[in-house]
Amino acid sequence: MxxxxxxxxxxxxxxxxxxxxDVDEVxxxxxxxxxxxxxxxxxxxIQELLREKxxxxxxxxxxxxDSLKDRILCDLDQIDREEGAPKRGPFxxxxxxxxxxxxxVIMVGASFLVSSYYRHYTHYAxxxxxxxxxxxxxxxxxxxxxxxxxxxxxxxRANYALKDHVYGMQFIGGHMCSLCDTEMAHFVFSEGDRLxxxxxxxxxxxxIPDDLDDHGVTKGSTEFFLxxxxxxxxxxxxxxxxxxxxATQDESLDLTSFVPGQGTI
Amino acid sequence: MTTGDKAxxxxxxEFEAEALPHMDALYRTALRLSKNEKDAEDLVQETFVKAYxxxxxxxxxxxCRAWLFKIMTNIFINxxxxxxxxxxxxxxxxxxxxxxxxxxxxxDGGRDPEQALFAKVFDDDVKKAIENLPDDFRLVVVLSFLExxxxxxIAEIADLQLGTVKSRLHRGRKLLQKQLWDxxxxxxxxxxxxx
Numbered sequence: 373m374x375x376x377x378x379x380x381x382x383x384x385x386x387x388x389x390x391x392x393x394d395v396d397e398v399x400x401x402x403x404x405x406x407x408x409x410x411x412x413x414x415x416x417x418i419q420e421l422l423r424e425k426x427x428x429x430x431x432x433x434x435x436x437x438d439s440l441k442d443r444i445l446c447d448l449d450q451i452d453r454e455e456g457a458p459k460r461g462p463f464x465x466x467x468x469x470x471x472x473x474x475x476x477v478i479m480v481g482a483s484f485l486v487s488s489y490y491r492h493y494t495h496y497a498x499x500x501x502x503x504x505x506x507x508x509x510x511x512x513x514x515x516x517x518x519x520x521x522x523x524x525x526x527x528x529r530a531n532y533a534l535k536d537h538v539y540g541m542q543f544i545g546g547h548m549c550s551l552c553d554t555e556m557a558h559f560v561f562s563e564g565d566r567l568x569x570x571x572x573x574x575x576x577x578x579x580i581p582d583d584l585d586d587h588g589v590t591k592g593s594t595e596f597f598l599x600x601x602x603x604x605x606x607x608x609x610x611x612x613x614x615x616x617x618x619a620t621q622d623e624s625l626d627l628t629s630f631v632p633g634q635g636t637i
Numbered sequence: 638m639t640t641g642d643k644a645x646x647x648x649x650x651e652f653e654a655e656a657l658p659h660m661d662a663l664y665r666t667a668l669r670l671s672k673n674e675k676d677a678e679d680l681v682q683e684t685f686v687k688a689y690x691x692x693x694x695x696x697x698x699x700x701c702r703a704w705l706f707k708i709m710t711n712i713f714i715n716x717x718x719x720x721x722x723x724x725x726x727x728x729x730x731x732x733x734x735x736x737x738x739x740x741x742x743x744x745d746g747g748r749d750p751e752q753a754l755f756a757k758v759f760d761d762d763v764k765k766a767i768e769n770l771p772d773d774f775r776l777v778v779v780l781s782f783l784e785x786x787x788x789x790x791i792a793e794i795a796d797l798q799l800g801t802v803k804s805r806l807h808r809g810r811k812l813l814q815k816q817l818w819d820x821x822x823x824x825x826x827x828x829x830x831x832x
Contacts, residue, residue: 383810411735415735415738417755421758426767431668432674440678
């Protein structure tokens with residue numbers, strides 16, 4: 373191998389792209405030819421310097437990267453909706469509000485976790501936790517657009533005409549229940565200091581879990597369940613083709629007589 | 638839950654698990670391609686939108702990272718690449734191969750000029766040098782140096798012949814070396830014989 377041939381392969385070797393035979397031949401040439409070896413050593417050093425400096429330029433501001441991720445997730449939700457997979461659709465628009473809520477949580481040093489709670493809808497939790505969290509953070513969720521979007525989504529769905537049940541309520545986000553493995557929309561209804569969370573799901577996808585004994589559930593009938601748990605009480609209610617779960621922390625409220633959509637507690 | 642809904646949920650889950658983790662890598666490359674945060678963010682956002690729409694075209698098990706970079710590169714070339722040709726592109730062929738080696742060999746003795754060059758070139762000088770590269774060259778340089786893609790992968794990502802990748806990478810290097818030398822001389826890190 374002569375100098376010209378060796379130098380033609382220098383970058384292939386530096387980039388680790390050369391085949392073994394070439395590497396051996398070039399290395400053999402470099403041992404014999406000091407001039408080519410000097411060039412090789414310098415080029416390799418320059419290459420390392422450039423690579424190092426390019427890497428050192430950083431990966432962007434973390435907070436900007438986070439908000440970029442949120443925008444991308446919103447876009448994906450939008451595409452899901454367009455492509456007829458509306459199940460997750462309306463939940464997404466709450467994402468930005470939720471980011472703000474998460475930021476607030478971090479700022480005030482509160483101990484509950486909400487940042488990923490509704491955003492990806494894969495966070496599993498029982499209803500009572502969702503309700504307790506929303507009571508703490510209600511101010512952060514007030515966006516009337518989310519509510520109207522969510523209600524129209526629900527009313528648009530065949531066999532899932534829940535519009536009447538959630539009329540006048542505030543949409544909070546999507547909820548994935550860890551007990552029944554069902555996705556549902558989470559609304560709240562407030563009157564003065566009283567607050568009720570309302571979770572709605574299509575009845576055909578919702579199975580009231582059999583193993584609720586551990587959670588203090590008393591099965592009343594096939595249509596109706598009362599769930600007493602620390603922090604709040606829950607009522608499962610089957611209305612037409614929907615299942616509605618109401619939750620409250622207010623001990624004076626009789627959830628069995630509360631009818632969602634009636635506009636009063 | 639209908640079968641269609643389940644498939645859609647599955648698709649979303651897969652995408653979030655396989656594609657989204659590459660966001661940081663795409664963004665750091667986008668920052669160097671588009672030179673400002675706003676364009677870089679838009680570029681990455683558009684990339685994921687397009688990738689999600691075409692997710693069913695992605696072959697599970699194949700290289701998702703390279704696939705995403707191909708999408709981003711395509712958008713960059715079609716929408717973000719500056720329309721005017723960089724003036725620098727014209728005179729690349731006047732630059733010698735192993736440019737820095739030649740320049741350093743010409744420098745008057747004294748202290749080790751090579752050492753001076755390496756010790757004193759600032760991050761910012763390199764950043765500027767890369768930003769000054771014509772878009773086509775910057776693309777292959779960033780994909781190779783920053784992301785460590787092979788020549789073959791870059792050829793597929795940027796839809797180029799293997800030979801074109803190598804020549805652009807080579808010419809990109811020459812331009813970088815020339816600029817670094819010029820910075821070094823202008824800032825007095827090194828005394829050029831000619832000055």
